[in-house]
Amino acid sequence: MSATMTAPRRAHRSHRADGGGSLTGTGRLARFALRRDRIQIPVWAIALGGTIGYFLVVIPIAYPDPAALQTRAAIMKEPAGAMMAGPGYGLDNYTFGAMVSNELLGWLAVASALMSIFLVTRHTRDEEETGRAELIRANVVGRHAPLTAALITLAVANIAMGALLSAALIANDLAVADSLAIGAGVGLAGLVFGAVAAVTAQLSEHARAASGMAGAVLGLAYVLRGVGDAQEIGGSFLSWLSPIGWTQQTRAFVDLRWWPLLLCIALTAVLLVAAFLLAGRRDVGAGLMAAKRGRANATPALVHPAGLALRMERGSILGWAVGLFLTGLLTGSLGQGIVDSFESQPQLAEVFGGGSGGDLLRQTMASFLGFFAMGVAVFAVVSVNRMRKEETEGRTGAVLATDITRPHWLLSTFAVTAVSSAVLLLVSGFGLGLGAGASIGEMSLAWDFTVASLAYWPIVLCFAGLAVLAYGVLRAGVWWVWILLVGSILIGLYGPVLNLPEAVLDAEPFGLVPQVPGAELEAAPLVWMSVVAIALTAAGTLAFRNRDLEA
Amino acid sequence: MSAVIDVRNLSKSFGSVRALDDLDLRLEPGEVHGFLGPNGAGKSTTIRVLLGLLHADAGAVRVFGQDPWTKAVGLHRRLAYVPGDVNLWPKITGGEAIDYFASLRGGVDKARKQNLLERFDLDPTKKTRSYSKGNRQKVALIAALASDVELLVLDEPTSGLDPLMELVFQDCIGEAKRAGRTVLLSSHILAEVETLCDKVTIIRQGHAVQSGTLAELRHLRRTSITVVCDGDATSVERLSGVHDVRRDDGRVMFTVDDDALPTAMEHLLPLGIRSLISTPPTLEELFVHQYGSADAVPAGGEQS
Numbered sequence: 001m002s003a004t005m006t007a008p009r010r011a012h013r014s015h016r017a018d019g020g021g022s023l024t025g026t027g028r029l030a031r032f033a034l035r036r037d038r039i040q041i042p043v044w045a046i047a048l049g050g051t052i053g054y055f056l057v058v059i060p061i062a063y064p065d066p067a068a069l070q071t072r073a074a075i076m077k078e079p080a081g082a083m084m085a086g087p088g089y090g091l092d093n094y095t096f097g098a099m100v101s102n103e104l105l106g107w108l109a110v111a112s113a114l115m116s117i118f119l120v121t122r123h124t125r126d127e128e129e130t131g132r133a134e135l136i137r138a139n140v141v142g143r144h145a146p147l148t149a150a151l152i153t154l155a156v157a158n159i160a161m162g163a164l165l166s167a168a169l170i171a172n173d174l175a176v177a178d179s180l181a182i183g184a185g186v187g188l189a190g191l192v193f194g195a196v197a198a199v200t201a202q203l204s205e206h207a208r209a210a211s212g213m214a215g216a217v218l219g220l221a222y223v224l225r226g227v228g229d230a231q232e233i234g235g236s237f238l239s240w241l242s243p244i245g246w247t248q249q250t251r252a253f254v255d256l257r258w259w260p261l262l263l264c265i266a267l268t269a270v271l272l273v274a275a276f277l278l279a280g281r282r283d284v285g286a287g288l289m290a291a292k293r294g295r296a297n298a299t300p301a302l303v304h305p306a307g308l309a310l311r312m313e314r315g316s317i318l319g320w321a322v323g324l325f326l327t328g329l330l331t332g333s334l335g336q337g338i339v340d341s342f343e344s345q346p347q348l349a350e351v352f353g354g355g356s357g358g359d360l361l362r363q364t365m366a367s368f369l370g371f372f373a374m375g376v377a378v379f380a381v382v383s384v385n386r387m388r389k390e391e392t393e394g395r396t397g398a399v400l401a402t403d404i405t406r407p408h409w410l411l412s413t414f415a416v417t418a419v420s421s422a423v424l425l426l427v428s429g430f431g432l433g434l435g436a437g438a439s440i441g442e443m444s445l446a447w448d449f450t451v452a453s454l455a456y457w458p459i460v461l462c463f464a465g466l467a468v469l470a471y472g473v474l475r476a477g478v479w480w481v482w483i484l485l486v487g488s489i490l491i492g493l494y495g496p497v498l499n500l501p502e503a504v505l506d507a508e509p510f511g512l513v514p515q516v517p518g519a520e521l522e523a524a525p526l527v528w529m530s531v532v533a534i535a536l537t538a539a540g541t542l543a544f545r546n547r548d549l550e551a
Numbered sequence: 552m553s554a555v556i557d558v559r560n561l562s563k564s565f566g567s568v569r570a571l572d573d574l575d576l577r578l579e580p581g582e583v584h585g586f587l588g589p590n591g592a593g594k595s596t597t598i599r600v601l602l603g604l605l606h607a608d609a610g611a612v613r614v615f616g617q618d619p620w621t622k623a624v625g626l627h628r629r630l631a632y633v634p635g636d637v638n639l640w641p642k643i644t645g646g647e648a649i650d651y652f653a654s655l656r657g658g659v660d661k662a663r664k665q666n667l668l669e670r671f672d673l674d675p676t677k678k679t680r681s682y683s684k685g686n687r688q689k690v691a692l693i694a695a696l697a698s699d700v701e702l703l704v705l706d707e708p709t710s711g712l713d714p715l716m717e718l719v720f721q722d723c724i725g726e727a728k729r730a731g732r733t734v735l736l737s738s739h740i741l742a743e744v745e746t747l748c749d750k751v752t753i754i755r756q757g758h759a760v761q762s763g764t765l766a767e768l769r770h771l772r773r774t775s776i777t778v779v780c781d782g783d784a785t786s787v788e789r790l791s792g793v794h795d796v797r798r799d800d801g802r803v804m805f806t807v808d809d810d811a812l813p814t815a816m817e818h819l820l821p822l823g824i825r826s827l828i829s830t831p832p833t834l835e836e837l838f839v840h841q842y843g844s845a846d847a848v849p850a851g852g853e854q855s
């Protein structure tokens with residue numbers, strides 16, 4: 001090589017080196033990201049492992065013999081059952097393993113997908129939106145380093161989750177290879193949707209919009225495989241359009257095949273290439289979808305603390321409403337299958353609390369209504385906690401420096417949470433009743449369940465009130481509200497099958513609500529709960545009035 | 552007339568950090584009062600106590616003669632606040648944010664808002680997230696200036712504004728002053744303070760180290776003199792109150808204490824003055840002196 005050639009070459013190369021250096025700093029960023037997530041990742045992994053653990057305890061109680069398992073298989077043969085669960089491999093000889101891969105795998109994959117979406121958005125778009133990415137990128141950090149670091153974190157989280165899951169299955173004496181396939185499927189589903197989030201994070205300027213779009217893709221994937229699986233046992237071509245479907249198509253514990261997982265890997269690769277291409281084309285902090293213009297003047301609906309809070313919450317309320325309605329509809333449409341299997345298997349009916357026919361349906365659906373109320377309680381607590389962010393980001397201070405009292409501001413914001421909780425309850429009750437009514441041809445159920453859902457309003461407000469109290473006494477933190485809520489939910493869901501002492505079960509808040517319309521409506525507990533909710537909210541408001549504002 | 556803001560011996564601690572330590576601050580009606588101090592001195596903390604957002608640990612705080620902690624709302628009807636770090640809600644536009652603040656303060660004056668939008672050259676249809684720092688600040692400024700209040704509390708309101716907007720801001724404060732409004736202006740922009748403020752309070756580590764009119768503060772520093780004389784002007788060195796005498800070409804430069812100025816002039820007069828330039832201390836010099844001086848009352852601020 002001649003000396004004259006080297007000079008321009010070198011210039012060219014140093015230019016290249018800029019591109020190659022686009023990963024500079026990735027290692028440090030990844031370590032930092034993992035450090036930030038050192039609690040979250042184990043919590044997700046253990047929660048999923050715990051779900052399996054729960055099933056290990058519950059299934060032998062609910063389905064003590066092969067005959068009982070077959071009744072379960074009969075439900076899964078129904079289109080509605082297949083829609084909720086999976087493609088239905090091995091239904092003719094239903095085993096615990098087949099049950100895990102048919103009914104549980106899809107939901108586990110959704111959970112890991114959600115974790116991955118949140119994780120990727122948190123480490124990419126959220127960082128940009130808050131302006132922290134700008135500070136980071138201004139250091140010796142390459143263009144692609146933040147995204148790469150987020151993806152490394154994503155991989156670590158999903159490997160941890162998949163490994164823990166497989167270990168839980170293997171520990172329960174299930175076939176090793178199939179257990180590994182389940183773990184790998186769940187981990188890969190996480191990777192795919194993490195990669196989807198890596199793409200959507202490039203599209204929108206807002207973290208919530210980015211995770212919302214990725215969540216919509218996840219919802220679509222679940223519905224696609226649901227419809228496909230409902231169309232025929234083993235799934236139709238629609239099932240093959242969905243990454244969740246691919247994980248289920250490994251037929252683990254029935255007739256294991258690995259290659260569908262290759263589809264997950266290929267899609268992840270394609271998405272990641274797209275994400276990096278998009279990331280390379282845009283400015284830090286910018287999205288590819290330009291922000292739209294809006295009104296120059298506020299409408300009368302906005303210029304009130306409640307109006308503003310509603311505007312801020314609107315998207316999330318809508319998302320919850322659609323999600324709860326669809327889940328309610330699907331759950332309700334299982335009604336016919338449940339009634340059928342109870343009629344053919346009276347001993348199974350006893351497990352669910354006895355009774356017969358229509359009553360049984362109402363009872364079962366009424367207990368499902370309680371599960372939806374738990375979801376709404378989570379919404380309510382999250383919604384109240386939004387006030388914390390408002391305060392730390394300095395907006396509350398600016399508002400309270402105007403002609404508005406602290407109680408007025410707090411209670412207006414709370415009112416939005418309270419009313420939207422009621423709406424969400426009504427929507428889930430309506431969906432559940434509509435689905436159940438349609439499946440047994442009794443449309444009055446839709447109305448019954450819509451009305452019945454309001455029985456859960458006081459208990460939901462109790463948890464919202466706890467969150468208000470926690471906000472009022474800011475120093476006390478909010479973790480104890482979550483412990484109470486999650487504890488109540490866990491005991492409510494699993495308590496009966498875990499044979500917990502009566503006293504514990506009786507004290508579980510959601511269980512205190514009369515199970516209308518399956519049971520008589522008792523007013524006393526509802527009155528008490530309302531009193532408690534009001535007292536908690538009042539105490540929180542008083543505490544808020546007497547403390548320093550954080551920022 | 553009673554003071555608009557009257558703070559005496561105010562103390563406030565955050566855990567072990569003593570943010571305010573025996574602070575005094577007094578604003579008479581109609582005055583524009585500069586509030587100065589190094590980073591972490593406690594300016595924002597004082598303002599947040601004045602707004603009733605923080606509870607004073609000790610001392611007497613009166614705004615319009617009332618306690619801002621207990622009477623916050625009644626007081627807020629009479630004042631408008633612009634925070635230093637303006638954080639707006641995502642998803643809404645600048646115009647909507649202005650209306651929101653204004654309506655919380657009791658209604659929007661449409662004409663005034665429009666006028667201010669034009670003067671500050673702000674597009675109200677853009678989403679708050681797409682505003683630059685300066686534009687976010689304009690939103691808060693317009694919301695405050697458009698409301699009909701007696702007191703403006705401004706915490707570094709112009710730290711993101713360009714020089715043209717800075718002039719618009721100064722105009723607006725001038726109008727507010729002519730309208731008889733009182734203004735508390737915390738700022739690091741000394742030229743702005745020098746132009747706008749009647750009085751200044753300088754705080755350091757949570758304690759007011761100087762307070763008074765600019766003229767009074769200038770008294771505390773020496774005037775710089777540059778003189779060309781027929782005779783030998785360096786002889787002023789002998790006088791007490793004269794410092795730093797230097798000769799440069801034919802010019803003699805020195806600084807002189809305020810009370811020694813007449814003696815110095817008497818001394819120079821017989822020497823045949825050809826030219827004389829007297830420069831009063833700039834605010835900057837006052838600042839560097841006050842900010843940097845080690846003799847101020849020690850209080851546990853951010854820096855030890």
Ligand SMILES: Nc1ncnc2c1ncn2[C@@H]1O[C@H](COP(=O)(O)OP(=O)(O)OP(=O)(O)O)[C@@H](O)[C@H]1O
Binds near residue numbers: 592
């Ligand atoms: N919420 C808080 N918790 C703990 N310490 C605080 C809090 N708010 C302020 N401080 C401390 O109080 C002191 C005064 O802060 P303050 O924000 O009032 O300073 P400032 O004069 O406004 O500074 P700047 O010019 O940088 O705006 C600082 O030492 C700061 O760290």
Ligand SMILES: [Mg+2]
Binds near residue numbers: 595596635706
């Ligand atoms: Mg400040």
